[in-house]
Amino acid sequence: xxxxxxxxxxxxxxxxxxxxxxxxxxxxxxxxxxxxxxxxxxxxxxxxxxx
Amino acid sequence: xxxxxxxxxxxxxxxxxxxxxxxxxxxxxxxxxxxxxxxxxxxxxxxxxxxxxxxxxxxxxxxxxxxxxxxxxxxxxxxxxxxxxxxxxxxxxxxxxxxxxxxxxxxxxxxxxxxxxxxxxxxxxxxxxxxxxxxxxxxxxxxxxxxxxxxxxxxxxxxxxxxxxxxxxxxxxxxxxxxxxxxxxxxxxxxxxxxxxxxxxxxxxxxxxxxxxxxxxxxxxxxxxxxxxxxxxxxxxxxxxxxxxxxxxxxxxxxxxxxxxxxxxxxxxxxxxxxxxxxxxxxxxxxxxxxxxxxxxxxxxxxxxxxxxxxxxxxxxxxxxxxxxxxxxxxxxxxxxxxxxxxxxxxxxxxxxxxxxxxxxxxxxxxxxxxxxxxxxxxxxxxxxxxxxxxxxxxxxxxxxxxxxxxxxxxxxxxxxxxxxxx
Numbered sequence: 001x002x003x004x005x006x007x008x009x010x011x012x013x014x015x016x017x018x019x020x021x022x023x024x025x026x027x028x029x030x031x032x033x034x035x036x037x038x039x040x041x042x043x044x045x046x047x048x049x050x051x
Numbered sequence: 052x053x054x055x056x057x058x059x060x061x062x063x064x065x066x067x068x069x070x071x072x073x074x075x076x077x078x079x080x081x082x083x084x085x086x087x088x089x090x091x092x093x094x095x096x097x098x099x100x101x102x103x104x105x106x107x108x109x110x111x112x113x114x115x116x117x118x119x120x121x122x123x124x125x126x127x128x129x130x131x132x133x134x135x136x137x138x139x140x141x142x143x144x145x146x147x148x149x150x151x152x153x154x155x156x157x158x159x160x161x162x163x164x165x166x167x168x169x170x171x172x173x174x175x176x177x178x179x180x181x182x183x184x185x186x187x188x189x190x191x192x193x194x195x196x197x198x199x200x201x202x203x204x205x206x207x208x209x210x211x212x213x214x215x216x217x218x219x220x221x222x223x224x225x226x227x228x229x230x231x232x233x234x235x236x237x238x239x240x241x242x243x244x245x246x247x248x249x250x251x252x253x254x255x256x257x258x259x260x261x262x263x264x265x266x267x268x269x270x271x272x273x274x275x276x277x278x279x280x281x282x283x284x285x286x287x288x289x290x291x292x293x294x295x296x297x298x299x300x301x302x303x304x305x306x307x308x309x310x311x312x313x314x315x316x317x318x319x320x321x322x323x324x325x326x327x328x329x330x331x332x333x334x335x336x337x338x339x340x341x342x343x344x345x346x347x348x349x350x351x352x353x354x355x356x357x358x359x360x361x362x363x364x365x366x367x368x369x370x371x372x373x374x375x376x377x378x379x380x381x382x383x384x385x386x387x388x389x390x391x392x393x394x395x396x397x398x399x400x401x402x403x404x405x406x407x408x409x410x411x412x413x414x415x416x417x418x419x420x421x422x423x424x425x426x427x428x429x430x431x432x433x434x435x436x437x438x439x440x441x442x443x444x445x446x447x448x449x450x451x452x453x454x455x456x457x458x459x460x461x462x463x464x465x466x467x468x469x470x471x472x473x474x
């Protein structure tokens with residue numbers, strides 16, 4: 001998730017065009033969403049067994 | 052800026068807190084009702100004290116002192132540097148700094164209260180206080196400074212040539228930060244005993260839906276106050292514009308509630324009162340990103356989407372991800388808050404191209420997901436090692452009222468054991 005944010009910030013600093021920035025920021029959000037899914041999944045199993 | 056109008060709006064904000072408190076304790080079990088209300092009071096108390104002592108310094112205000120990092124000859128303002136213990140308000144000229152502090156004492160309380168709903172029935176009182184201190188002392192002030200305190204998200208124009216990230220009513224600063232804290236707490240403490248058996252979720256209904264619905268009515272008044280005061284203090288709204296803030300708050304809540312009523316009617320054949328209440332609050336949360344800056348039609352659309360979305364999110368969290376959130380705090384505050392911020396990028400007024408404002412809002416959302424959620428979760432995981440968050444197994448069944456307070460909320464009621472109804 002942090003990597004996604006770094007990608008978003010890097011796109012702002014390194015790229016000029018609106019289209020390029022938008023592409024990279026959307027990619028960054030997808031990376032963050034992937035990270036969120038992984039964290040959620042890591043908590044999913046123990047909770048199920050715990051209960 | 053009208054001092055009296057702004058102060059009156061700020062004084063309405065505790066009604067939002069009262070409304071949320073009623074909703075959260077009503078959606079929990081009767082055996083933990085008094086504990087939930089006391090946890091709310093303690094959380095608010097700790098948040099207010101810690102924020103004034105430490106957090107206000109780091110939250111800062113636009114034009115105040117701050118820490119910055121220089122990149123490419125541009126200064127990225129990342130943290131306030133006002134004196135601790137709110138000494139800054141003594142030396143400030145004019146009432147602006149005092150009003151900002153006054154509003155944020157209440158808004159940080161709203162953010163600290165949100166996770167109480169997710170931790171209902173199993174989150175220890177001392178842990179609620181510790182988590183509230185963490186949120187009010189560092190996490191909330193950090194994002195608040197970036198958006199409301201003249202930080203880098205408010206200066207995107209000067210830094211990277213994009214419009215500033217906009218969050219007029221605190222959909223991100225207050226609601227999403229609180230919602231992420233709720234998610235983190237729910238992950239750390241795990242589900243209530245009996246919630247999941249053999250991989251199947253069990254419905255544990257709230258104990259007082261009347262209080263929940265009354266809480267919704269209180270909350271809308273508080274939300275109008277919060278949206279109005281934040282619009283005036285951080286975005287320069289004049290009193291005449293507050294009429295539109297109030298209209299939009301009511302419209303977004305109404306649209307969110309009706310969307311949830313219709314969605315649950317279509318899906319379950321009868322409207323679900325608790326999900327409809329969640330839809331009402333989700334509408335308020337989503338609408339607060341744009342407040343009075345959006346037209347009524349767009350606000351209604353945003354509220355409709357928020358209300359419908361929240362019913363699916365609550366179910367996905369509970370059934371797919373095994374996240375036990377009795378108050379629906381995560382879906383309502385984090386989910387609807389993120390939607391509200393995105394929706395402002397899609398529909399908000401802009402002088403330049405639409406892609407600019409949309410990009411700014413996406414950067415704000417990426418920051419919430421990529422910086423704030425990891426920080427909040429790491430903080431809660433570490434704090435859990437110092438102060439055990441979850442009550443022990445006996446306390447889980449016994450109820451938090453008896454376990455931690457020694458007396459129940461409804462001593463004359465007969466407790467019965469058949470409240471777990473298999474789906």
